[in-house]
Amino acid sequence: MIRRWADRLSPVLVALFCLAPFYWMVVSSLRRTNDILDMSLLPSPFSLENYRAVFQPGNGFVRALGNSVVVAGTTTVLTLIVGTTAAYALARLRFRFKRTVLALVVSTSMFPGSLLIVPLLRLFTDIGWINSYQAMVVPNLSFALPLAVWNLTAFFRRLPFELEQAAMVDGCTAGQAFRKVILPLAAPGVFTTAIITFVVAWNEYLIAVSMVNDQSMKTANVIVSQFTGQHGYDQPFGTQMAAGVIVTVPLVLVVLAFQRRIVAGLTSGGLK
Amino acid sequence: MSTPTIARSRDGQGRLAAVLLSPTFAVLGVVIAFPIVAAVWDSLHRTTEELDADGLVVEAERFSGLANYTSLIGNDRFQTALWNTTFFTVTTVAIETLLGLAMALLMHRAFRGRAIFRAGVLVPWAIPTAISALLWRWIFSADGVANAVLGREILWTAGGLEAKLAIILADTWKTAPFVALLVLAGLQVIPDEVYEAARVDGAGAWQRLRSVTLPLVMPSLLVAVMFRMMDALRMFDLPQVMIGTRKPSVETLSQLAWDEAMNLRYGPAAATATVLFLYIAVAAFVFVRILGADMLSEAKDDGKAVARGRGGSSPHKQPDMLSEAKDDGKAVARGGKEGKA
Numbered sequence: 173m174i175r176r177w178a179d180r181l182s183p184v185l186v187a188l189f190c191l192a193p194f195y196w197m198v199v200s201s202l203r204r205t206n207d208i209l210d211m212s213l214l215p216s217p218f219s220l221e222n223y224r225a226v227f228q229p230g231n232g233f234v235r236a237l238g239n240s241v242v243v244a245g246t247t248t249v250l251t252l253i254v255g256t257t258a259a260y261a262l263a264r265l266r267f268r269f270k271r272t273v274l275a276l277v278v279s280t281s282m283f284p285g286s287l288l289i290v291p292l293l294r295l296f297t298d299i300g301w302i303n304s305y306q307a308m309v310v311p312n313l314s315f316a317l318p319l320a321v322w323n324l325t326a327f328f329r330r331l332p333f334e335l336e337q338a339a340m341v342d343g344c345t346a347g348q349a350f351r352k353v354i355l356p357l358a359a360p361g362v363f364t365t366a367i368i369t370f371v372v373a374w375n376e377y378l379i380a381v382s383m384v385n386d387q388s389m390k391t392a393n394v395i396v397s398q399f400t401g402q403h404g405y406d407q408p409f410g411t412q413m414a415a416g417v418i419v420t421v422p423l424v425l426v427v428l429a430f431q432r433r434i435v436a437g438l439t440s441g442g443l444k
Numbered sequence: 445m446s447t448p449t450i451a452r453s454r455d456g457q458g459r460l461a462a463v464l465l466s467p468t469f470a471v472l473g474v475v476i477a478f479p480i481v482a483a484v485w486d487s488l489h490r491t492t493e494e495l496d497a498d499g500l501v502v503e504a505e506r507f508s509g510l511a512n513y514t515s516l517i518g519n520d521r522f523q524t525a526l527w528n529t530t531f532f533t534v535t536t537v538a539i540e541t542l543l544g545l546a547m548a549l550l551m552h553r554a555f556r557g558r559a560i561f562r563a564g565v566l567v568p569w570a571i572p573t574a575i576s577a578l579l580w581r582w583i584f585s586a587d588g589v590a591n592a593v594l595g596r597e598i599l600w601t602a603g604g605l606e607a608k609l610a611i612i613l614a615d616t617w618k619t620a621p622f623v624a625l626l627v628l629a630g631l632q633v634i635p636d637e638v639y640e641a642a643r644v645d646g647a648g649a650w651q652r653l654r655s656v657t658l659p660l661v662m663p664s665l666l667v668a669v670m671f672r673m674m675d676a677l678r679m680f681d682l683p684q685v686m687i688g689t690r691k692p693s694v695e696t697l698s699q700l701a702w703d704e705a706m707n708l709r710y711g712p713a714a715a716t717a718t719v720l721f722l723y724i725a726v727a728a729f730v731f732v733r734i735l736g737a738d739m740l741s742e743a744k745d746d747g748k749a750v751a752r753g754r755g756g757s758s759p760h761k762q763p764d765m766l767s768e769a770k771d772d773g774k775a776v777a778r779g780g781k782e783g784k785a
Contacts (some may be wrong), residue, residue: 182550187564190621194567196589197579209587254467261464265457277468280476284678284724286701287717288475290710291482314475317468346460375572377681382702393574397685409582416575427570428563435562439629 194420201414208410222414232387233415236395240419242305243380243391244373247312251320251369252362254313259324260350264336274325281318285378288314296383307383308391312376316369323368323437327361328354364437367430371423392419480721486714487512512715522716524692525700529720531608532696533676533727536615541669543616544623549657551624552631565621573618577685580614584686601686603693611683611694615676623668630664631657670731677724697723 200208201222202215210216226233261267262274292311293302301307331354339349355362380391390398396415399408427434490508493501516522551561568576584590584600591598600610634657642652680698687694689703697720704713 178550182547183558183561186547186551186621186624187560189617190564190568193576193579193583193617194571196583200582211589211592254471257464258468261461265461265464267458267461270461273465277472280472282674282724282728283476283480284698284717284720286678286680286698286705287483287721288479289702290486290705290714290717291479292475293705294482294486294710295478311475313471317471321468346457371570375574377572377574377685378698378702382705393572397574397578407581407585409578409585412578413582416571416578419575420571423570424567427566431559431563431566434566435625435629439626 194424197413197416197420200410201417203410205410222410223418225408225411226415226418231395231399231411232390233392233395233418235388236390236392237418239305239389240374240392243308243312244370244376246305246309247316247373248366248370250309251313251316251373252366255317255320255324255365256355256358256362258321259328260354262321262325263328264333264350264354265346274321277321278318281315281322283314285311285315289378289382293382301383303384303386303389305389308376308380311379311383312373316373319372320365320369323365324358324361327358327365327437331357360433361437364430364433367426367434368437371427374423483714483718483721486710487718488711490711491708508711512711513719515712516715516719521692521695521700525695525697525716526719528608528694529677529679529696529698529723532611532615532679533673535612536619536676537669537672539612539616540620540623540672541665543620544668545627545665547621547624548627548631548661549653551628562625565625568618569622571618573681574685576614576618577682580610580617581686584610603687603691605693607687607691607693611686614682614686615679619672619675623672626668627661627665630661634660666735670728673731674724674728677727678720 199213199215202218202220203210204217204219204221205225207215207217207219225231258277262270262277288311292307296302296304296307335353335357336344336346336349339353340346344352375393376391377393377397381394381397384390384394387395392415396412396419399412399415488507488509489505490511492504492506494504496502551558571579581601582588586597586599588600590600598606600606638656638660639652642656647655678698679696680702683691683694683696684699684702689695689699697716701713701716701720704710704716
């Protein structure tokens with residue numbers, strides 16, 4: 173009896189633990205500035221005041237959202253192009269030192285971002301990349317690429333080897349077999365990897381806050397964390413929560429829609 | 445795969461593999477190899493101001509040996525950051541592992557709730573850490589909901605132990621469900637027959653958990669713990685956004701290195717980052733060494749995985765132990781994780 177209740181309640185409790193803080197963000201964002209300290213579970217009266225405040229031109233929030241889309245999008249596309257080719261080689265071709273190569277690639281995702289900051293900051297200063305998209309995209313590859321190579325390698329390995337052999341018997345080269353046979357079949361795996369890469373790149377903060385100091389080039393995460401209130405130093409929590417909701421909700425919806433695939437992709441590598 | 449035709453084509457495949465892998469290595473060379481070398485170089489140099497031939501003040505890089513490192517040793521700020529980093533890593537990883545394991549065990553039985561659970565788990569994962577730091581800063585603000593619920597007036601984000609606790613809770617919220625997700629994946633591949641056999645042998649629920657479930661899920665759990673550990677050691681976003689820069693009570697090594705770099709003190713910044721890098725590498729190595737033996741004894745069918753890793757490297761001891769070889773990708777991926785340690 174107790175166990176049955178535990179079985180029913182436990183997912184609800186876990187879901188509550190995961191969702192309650194997020195719910196609080198949404199509720200707070202829908203209060204008026206004057207009611208922001210209200211503790212009611214529903215905003216009353218309901219107000220979009222905070223959302224209007226977020227989109228005030230002075231905040232540069234729209235531009236920052238665009239920057240985030242460009243940086244995370246470019247990171248994802250580049251990662252997929254480079255990562256797919258590498259993963260194919262690692263999963264399907266025979267060559268020496270394969271294990272070592274995969275170990276090397278995967279291990280690079282462990283390096284602390286703060287180690288990359290000093291050298292890349294100096295390099296980008298020298299070549300005039302500070303306050304540019306590439307100054308954020310290129311370092312992002314350092315953690316996006318190993319993750320993608322790993323996921324895609326796991327995925328490619330699951331496709332039957334007979335497929336390529338059949339294609340090669342029919343006269344395809346290894347490259348053609350990849351393009352015409354494997355890639356279409358691997359589309360779901362590539363798609364999953366794309367979502368995971370995008371989410372991780374969208375969440376990036378350390379690189380973005382270091383490589384850019386021009387307000388118009390900052391990403392949404394950086395802009396929102398640096399919002400200041402009308403009176404200087406007081407923190408405009410309502411506005412920040414509204415901005416947080418805008419930054420987060422599209423991602424949460426995508427993640428919920430493709431929940432099954434993402435879980436499979438994340439757990440196949442045991443890597444976040 | 446032993447027919448002569450295919451054997452001959454191996455050379456072609458090797459060349460193709462080199463071509464296909466070269467972009468990845470080019471990228472990793474720029475964003476990983478170069479920064480490591482450059483950071484070590486920076487950490488051994490000091491920027492000084494000198495007069496050049498025309499009597500103008502110029503900045504020069506002077507080799508300073510290990511001065512940047514030795515000056516860290518007596519530095520209070522560095523010691524505090526080192527302690528904070530260690531403290532956060534130990535506490536958050538311990539809590540998240542236990543909580544994640546408990547969640548996963550509950551979830552594994554409760555079949556009906558799995559969809560809700562997974563959806564719920566992915567929400568904290570999808571929220572950027574910087575944004576969730578703001579959210580928790582709001583929750584823990586003086587007039588925030590945390591104090592309202594507790595009926596106290598605690599200044600959580602001002603510093604001290606309260607700030608540490610706030611960070612631990614925020615970090616646990618984001619990652620404990622994630623650990624649960626990884627462990628759940630490990631639980632799901634344990635065949636029912638194993639439990640039935642245990643039941644037939646008269647094992648009670650507790651005994652089944654201790655002698656069947658835990659050993660079989662241990663590899664997944666250890667991998668999750670190792671990744672959490674490495675992630676926790678480089679914690680930056682959460683204390684930075686939630687509490688702020690230069691807050692001794694929460695400043696981590698990543699924050700310290702970042703702050704030094706932003707103040708153009710490249711030598712000390714690079715030295716701090718290099719120490720953090722070595723710390724992570726050593727921690728991972730020790731983790732595998734100490735807990736690796738456990739992993740070895742749990743995995744009986746690792747011959748498969750070794751056979752699959754037909755690469756050039758000889759199958760030394762470590763790759764075997766993690767690989768319970770559920771599927772190729774996993775086995776290789778773990779071999780990969782191994783290799784770095």
